Amino acid sequence: MTQAPTPTADTVRRLVQSLLKDKKDKKDRDGKETKRGREGTGPDVRPAAPGAEPATWWVGSRHVLRLAPDREATVRQRRELRLRDLVRPHLPMAVPASVAHGEWAAGLTYTLDTKVPGGSGQEHDVSAVGEADLAALLTGLREVPVRQAETLGVPRAAPRSLEALRRAAVRAAELCADADEFDAARLHQLTQAAAAQLAAQSGSAVLTHHALTGGHLVVSADGRVRGVLGWGGAVVGDPAEDIAGLSLAVGSPAAVRAATLAGYGARPCLRGLWLARCDSVVHLAEALTGGDARRLGASRTRLRHAWEPILLERVTDLRETDDDAL
DSSP, X not given: OOOOOOOOHHHHHHHHHHHXXXXXXXXXXXXXXXXXXXXXXXXXXXXXXXXXXXTEEEETTTEEEEEOOSHHHHHHHHHHHHHHHHHGGGOSSBOOOEEEEEEXXXXXXXXXXXXXXXXXXXXXXXXXXXXXXXXXXXXXXXXXXXXXXXXXXXXXXXXXXHHHHHHHHHHHXXXXXXXXXXXXXXXXXXXXXXXXXXXXXXXXXEEEOSOOOGGGEEEOTTSOEEEEOOGGGOEEEOTHHHHHHHHHHHOHHHHHHHHHHTTOOHHHHHHHHHXXXXXXXXXXXXXXXXXXXXXXXXXXXXXXHHTSOOSOOOOSSOOGGGGGOO
C-alpha cells in the first residue's frame, strides 16, 4: 500500500492557492494584488491549535482547512459534509459550511470551511441564555429524521454499559485518590443497583453529535452558543452521551438544565450525568499515568465540571414516574 503523504504548511498553501487562483487572478487584473501575493508567499496558513497539524489549518482569518489523513477519515469527512446539510435546518446556531472540497491527495479529501465567529467553550462560560441555546441544540438533534441520517451512512452505536463504566471508574478512582486528585468515596453515590436503573431505554436512539466538547462549541463573549463544530463522529445512539458531553464541557448543572429544557426526563439526565462523572475519573487516571501536563490540566477541568452538584442527585430509587421529576 502506498504511504499517504504528510501535509505540511507548503502543501496547505499550494492547495489553497489553487482554490483561490481565479479570485487572485481577478485581483491582479484589477490592480488590487495584496502585498502578500506580490511577495509570492501565498495565503497565511497556520495550525488551528497546538498539535492540530497536519490535519487542521487556519487559512487567513476567515477559513479553516481540514485534511483527511487516511481512508477512514475520508469516509467520515464525506459523510460529515452531507450530515451538516441535513442538521442545519434543525438548529438555531451555525453549522460550518464548506466553500470548497475535493481531494488533496489520491483518495484523500479536504474541505475548506468558513470560520464560525466566536470563541470556544473553553474560553467563554455559557450564560443562562446560552443554556437555552444548548437546549435548542439537543431538541434539534432529536428532530433530525433518524432514517435520513442512516441513509447518509451515519452509524448506529449501542448504548454503553454504565455498570461496566462504573467498575472502571472505581478502579481509576483509587489511582486518583493515591495522587490526592480525587476522593474515591464520591463514587459510592452510584451503586450497582443505581447503574442498572439508569440503563439506556430501548427505542430512545436519536442522532447524537457524540463529541460535544468545549472545543466544538462556539461561544460568544456574552455566553451565547453561536455554532457547533466537529460533526464527523456523529452517530445514531444514546442521547445521554450528548448530555454527558455537555456536562464535561460546560458543567453538570448547565447540561442538566439544558437537557430538561429540551424535554428529557430524570432518567436520561441522570444517566448522562453519571456517564460524564465516570468518564472524568477514568480520563484523569489515564492522564496521571501518561504524565502529559496539558492533558492533565484538561482532565482536571472536565472532572471539576462533571462533579458540580445538581439538584437531582438521588439515583437509587428511580421509578417510571420519575422521568417527570425534573
